[in-house]
Amino acid sequence: MKLDFDWKPLLLAPILALVALPLTGSVSTWLTLTVAGLAMGMIIFIIASGLTLVFGLMDVLNFGHGVFIALGAFVASSVLGLMGDWTGSGELWRNLVAVFPAMLAAMAVAGAIGLAFERFIVRPVYGQHLKQILITMGGMIIGEELIKVIWGPAQIPLPLPEALRGSLLVGDAAISKYRLLAVAVGVVVFGVLAWTLGRTKIGLLIRAGVQDREMVESLGYRIGRLFVGVFVVGSALAGLGGVMWGLFQQNLVPQMGAQVNVLIFIVIIIGGLGSTGGALLGALLVGLMTNYIGFLLPTLTQFASIFLMVAVLLWRPQGVYPVANR
């Protein structure tokens, strides 16, 4: 019996990067685009990781996930607005001290709203996909309207803290400082998720629940509580992702969640529903593809991720790392 890991999908990202290298014309441009793509991918992964677990474990099509992204970003804008002295400082540590509580507040608020969202919107429609789509989209519309009530309907600027603006020069390549931070945050989130899922009993339960919820219950575990916990964590991660995305775009609109929603569904479909590792790979591929196509064929940028999804699904109809029994 072989202990074989399916490594072929892991080659997709380096192959994509290598194919882009001669097309971009110079190594420095390629490096800039690659780091930008990886950063974008990491931010999308942070948002998508919660959704793929919710999808995989709870079989819930949560089209309202985007509202937690927007909520996280708007909460962060309020927190950062209160810490103007810290964000305006040129010292990196003072900027990070401002960003960190903004992230925590965004996660806490998104998680708390997620708890209510699961209880009142999702729970009545467990097992009913069509109703889930309709009611979670309705929930997102209500959430967007509430954001407009609190923060107003207009676009809100979310400038980067002083020390995170600009780029580092590596040779001729300009590497955005904020994008390096985004990569670091994404790596930490992936590390924590991978450790939790792979090394703890809660993680085992989640992985088992993604495959066969009924059997987990037959072993004596109350999966309903696990559902709620995963939904809250998924919402909190979306809130964190919203902070990162908001700072990435540097502008917030109440509809920003809906705009990102399409991207994250593409990511989790590419990755295989319920697979965290698959979501990371899918997010990196989408980030890289969007940046390369945005540079090479700007008019096709909107289609880049859809084209990627179609190509991957033609190769692996269940996504790159499908979870068994689903």
Added chain:
Amino acid sequence: MSTDNLLTLEGVQTHIGAYHILHGVDLAVPKGQLTMLLGRNGAGKTTTLRTIMGLWHASQGRVQFAGKDITALHTPQIAELGVAYVPENMGIFSDLTVKENMVLAARSAKNADAIDDTRLKWIFKLFPAVEKFWNHPAGKLSGGQKQMLAVSRAIVEPRQLLIIDEPSKGLAPVMINNMIEAFGELKRSGVTILLVEQNIHFAQRLGDTVAVMDNGRVVHSGSMAAFSADAQLQQSLLGLAL
């Protein structure tokens, strides 16, 4: 019903959606014995097991376990009372390793090191494949090895009642013999077992008591020895020509 029965079903009726599957099942599982639940395909055997486990709820009737009414309890609550269930599809978590499957089944263990060592050695003796493929993905096991893992999971911690659905299904004869030996050992350990089976030879070698289902009811119950000795009864209830 006798107080020596660990599990009793009285007039249990179960509906699945619009379908009326169980039409008043009366069943007694004596403590410390192996009860075989037999019947043709579609007789309601699996539905009976799932109703006992709370995976489908009885619309009428009563399920009692160790003197407690469990009819309305949820599946995890029933499992916590000491009932282990091995479904027909074995319910193996194929993306997890054999070890991880066992850790999950051992509710009180945080990790593999916390599983009772003596019990684990006993399981390894019963089912050597579980030890051999300890760190391998469970999805890579053969059908027989998966069945061994499924039963091992059910007994990794002491349980009062094991409910097992068709353990011999799809297994090679040599695997069936191994399984019979293992169930024999489990019987000797004093655990109560309710086993659904289609393989009459398997049932005859292991069963202490038997209940035969037809059309959503138990139409015969008694000792396996008497049932085995009555070819005409087997013919009429199971359509067997032995």
